Amino acid sequence: MAMLKTILGNLLRPSRTRDPADMPDVPPVYRGALAHDAARCTACGTCAFVCAPKAISFTQDPGVSVSWHFFIGQCSFCGLCAQNCPTQAISLNADVPAGMDSAAGDGLRLESVVHLQPCTRCGAAHVPLPDATMAVLWGTEEAERGYCPDCRRWAASARLRSAFVPAAAEEVHHER
Amino acid sequence: MPYSFPLGPYHPALEEPFKVKVQCRGEVIDSATVEVGFSFRGIELLAQKRNWVEVITLIERVCGICSNTHAMTFCIAAETIAGIEIPKRAAHIRTIIAELERLHSHLLWAGVGAEDIGFHSLFMEVFSLRELVMDMLEAISGNRVNYGMNCIGGVLRDIPDPARYLPALDALSKGLAEIVIPTFTENPTALARTRGVGRLNREQAVDWAVVGPVARASGLDIDVRKDQPYLSYTDLGFRSVVREEGDVLARVVVRALEMVESLRMIREALLSLPAGPLRATEGLPEIPVGEATIRTEAPRGEAFYYVASEGGATPARVKIRTPSFVNIPAIEAMVTGQPLADLSIIQASVDPCISCTDR
Numbered sequence: 001m002a003m004l005k006t007i008l009g010n011l012l013r014p015s016r017t018r019d020p021a022d023m024p025d026v027p028p029v030y031r032g033a034l035a036h037d038a039a040r041c042t043a044c045g046t047c048a049f050v051c052a053p054k055a056i057s058f059t060q061d062p063g064v065s066v067s068w069h070f071f072i073g074q075c076s077f078c079g080l081c082a083q084n085c086p087t088q089a090i091s092l093n094a095d096v097p098a099g100m101d102s103a104a105g106d107g108l109r110l111e112s113v114v115h116l117q118p119c120t121r122c123g124a125a126h127v128p129l130p131d132a133t134m135a136v137l138w139g140t141e142e143a144e145r146g147y148c149p150d151c152r153r154w155a156a157s158a159r160l161r162s163a164f165v166p167a168a169a170e171e172v173h174h175e176r
Numbered sequence: 177m178p179y180s181f182p183l184g185p186y187h188p189a190l191e192e193p194f195k196v197k198v199q200c201r202g203e204v205i206d207s208a209t210v211e212v213g214f215s216f217r218g219i220e221l222l223a224q225k226r227n228w229v230e231v232i233t234l235i236e237r238v239c240g241i242c243s244n245t246h247a248m249t250f251c252i253a254a255e256t257i258a259g260i261e262i263p264k265r266a267a268h269i270r271t272i273i274a275e276l277e278r279l280h281s282h283l284l285w286a287g288v289g290a291e292d293i294g295f296h297s298l299f300m301e302v303f304s305l306r307e308l309v310m311d312m313l314e315a316i317s318g319n320r321v322n323y324g325m326n327c328i329g330g331v332l333r334d335i336p337d338p339a340r341y342l343p344a345l346d347a348l349s350k351g352l353a354e355i356v357i358p359t360f361t362e363n364p365t366a367l368a369r370t371r372g373v374g375r376l377n378r379e380q381a382v383d384w385a386v387v388g389p390v391a392r393a394s395g396l397d398i399d400v401r402k403d404q405p406y407l408s409y410t411d412l413g414f415r416s417v418v419r420e421e422g423d424v425l426a427r428v429v430v431r432a433l434e435m436v437e438s439l440r441m442i443r444e445a446l447l448s449l450p451a452g453p454l455r456a457t458e459g460l461p462e463i464p465v466g467e468a469t470i471r472t473e474a475p476r477g478e479a480f481y482y483v484a485s486e487g488g489a490t491p492a493r494v495k496i497r498t499p500s501f502v503n504i505p506a507i508e509a510m511v512t513g514q515p516l517a518d519l520s521i522i523q524a525s526v527d528p529c530i531s532c533t534d535r
Binding site for chain 2: 016024025027029030031046049050051052053076077078079080083084
């Protein structure tokens with residue numbers, strides 16, 4: 001009798017197997033396909049440092065560019081690269097990541113080229129900071145935007161020095 | 177005429193490789209020898225070659241079921257060395273994830289146990305309940321396994337809307353109270369396969385140094401959450417579950433009642449989630465010279481971590497002792513004198529996790 005009741009009850013209830021359309025929502029924190037924005041990347045190497053399976057690496061073409069490389073076969077989707085990126089150049093979004101056949105060979109490989117720029121003061125090739133960072137640091141018009149890290153350091157110490165010794169400011173310029 | 181019978185390493189009952197060699201006399205088991213080590217990965221050595229951030233990702237892969245426990249225990253050890261105190265909100269979130277993990281681990285075990293005694297409809301019921309927990313974990317962390325919630329100094333992800341998980345907790349409480357617990361404790365089929373089977377009495381439990389639900393089912397009231405409270409367990413008023421019988425049924429009951437207790441703690445932690453930051457530190461961690469020994473209660477029992485730092489970019493030593501490492505050998509004591517047909521449920525009753533043990 002109990003069995004009949006169960007059978008009848010089951011007939012009246014909808015299926016307990018989920019159909020393809022009835023899926024749980026993709027959570028906003030889902031760690032899916034990885035994307036890299038070269039315009040925001042400063043090639044600082046933090047992503048490669050925190051990547052345990054070494055899915056991220058950098059190569060250099062001296063004086064021309066720095067390339068960011070990603071191989072999906074080694075990625076563990078921990079999301080630490082995106083969490084630790086100081087300029088938010090990496091993001092793991094809700095898209096399904098590309099297929100990966102094996103950890104050794106086949107699978108999606110991403111390359112993103114960060115072009116070096118010559119310093120507007122000394123001409124040394126360097127990775128420019130992202131526009132948003134430069135706008136916060138120096139505004140949009142400042143000459144220091146095009147400086148390499150060395151020249152930025154020089155400019156900062158020159159400012160500091162001129163603040164202490166106003167007359168020395170000119171001398172510094174001449175000495176360089 | 178005694179004969180020996182090898183079971184495994186490719187196991188008919190469990191997903192992971194371990195081998196039990198049993199000496200039988202007719203139907204009855206005389207003695208058994210357990211062999212592990214088929215999925216050794218050398219994680220302890222690898223951990224000495226990776227920096228502090230990478231090690232968390234690596235350690236999380238010690239176990240596919242209790243991944244959070246391992247990452248969390250390692251982070252607590254690193255925090256102890258560096259003298260970092262994590263924010264209250266982070267401690268609550270860690271507790272919630274740890275208890276959700278215990279829920280899904282115990283439900284997985286209940287399902288596998290039901291299947292081992294040939295009770296497939298119960299297996300389906302249990303696994304549909306487990307899906308609720310997995311959906312909750314995915315909604316919070318973005319992943320069904322390897323949640324990546326922990327970092328040295330706190331947690332990486334917030335629980336922005338705690339109240340939205342309460343309906344799922346209600347459904348789980350109902351499913352446990354109406355289906356899982358009554359079926360395991362009252363259904364004659366389930367009782368016939370579990371009551372009085374695979375006994376491990378109190379003295380044997382002490383001799384074999386078992387931990388976790390296996391010890392608590394043999395009358396040993398040991399639980400790190402109570403004996404040496406960490407995270408928010410003091411605030412949440414944790415109560416341990418102990419049974420005296422020491423058979424498979426007692427282990428089932430201990431785990432079932434632990435799930436009820438976990439549900440209560442998760443609900444309380446979600447409702448009393450304190451405001452505040454998620455991390456005590458900014459940027460990449462710097463761990464000074466020092467060492468720490470940390471115990472936490474993983475779903476299967478006490479997980480033990482020894483972490484040493486020489487102040488460099490990598491840990492100098494990470495020693496991991498997992499609960500299954502002591503629970504699995506106790507199978508030898510449990511199966512003696514039992515029918516061969518009960519071997520699979522007795523093995524499953526300690527909830528052996530081979531990937532943890534081999535690590």
